[in-house]
Amino acid sequence: MPVHRQTRPDAGATSLTWPSGGRHLWPSGGGSGAQAHARGHLVYAARGVLVLHTESGTSIVPANRVAWTPAGSTHRHRAHGETDMRIVFLSPSLARLLPGRPAVFRVSGLAREVLLALTGPRGGGHDEDGAGDGIDGDGGGAVPRYGRAARGRLLRVLVEELREADEQPLHLPHPRDDRLRAIERILTRTPDDTTTLAGLGRRVGAGARTLSRLLRDELGMTFYEWRTLVRVHHALVLLAEGHDATYTAHACGWANPSGFIAAFTDLVGTTPGRYRAGG
16 A cells, blocks of 8 residues: 655644644644555544544544554544644554554543643644654654653553553444445435334345344444444534534434433443533
8 A cells, every 4th residue: 555645734724743743723624635654643632523534434533532543544534623633653663552453542531641742732832942853763843842762651651551441432434335335325424314224225225134244244233333323423523513412412313312312422431511511
């Protein structure tokens, strides 16, 4: 797979980059084109929500998650809500300790503080007087205030925290079967659609039993789990754009907010209200 240089962020973004990381302040709806990097990297949203698209699926990265993208993996980002995106590149020796595929982890309090320390405070800037941190032999440009040794220690702490964290089910894998892909388009475009699997099967020319088997074989989940995950992905975007829980519940197909709150809390780890408040 070819490795391309990072594409330039769209005109609405404010960006600061250095050899070992970076920070992009995206307006809602901003994003990057398809790109890949020679080193694996972590992405964290200190504010807002990032949607990360890779060849294997789509990941939602709210403020209590961190996304890992291995070296050479083609990906693109899109921001929902005013988003403060932090990027930390890892050396090959540290990258080997993380999965060889894109993954999303719940971010602990310690990991969050390390990510912010490596990339600057939530609302602050960087010490741009350094000559480079020397990670992987590169340097120069604007860098955070830590020297090479201190940064190396922080990176090791960060990776160990992620190794101890459970992967979180905010990664939405893309099915391979054409019939499942057709259903995926329906669910994504109209998350409030309550059609049963049998009904959707009639639209795409497959029986419910066949589709259930394909979902189990390809995605490792039931139709209910898949549709719930699609809906919660959409809910995270709507909440980031300022909609309340009641509106979001109905827009995502729940008949009442209580069912939405339960499903959202189960997947995201916090209630929609606390999530909107940044808690």
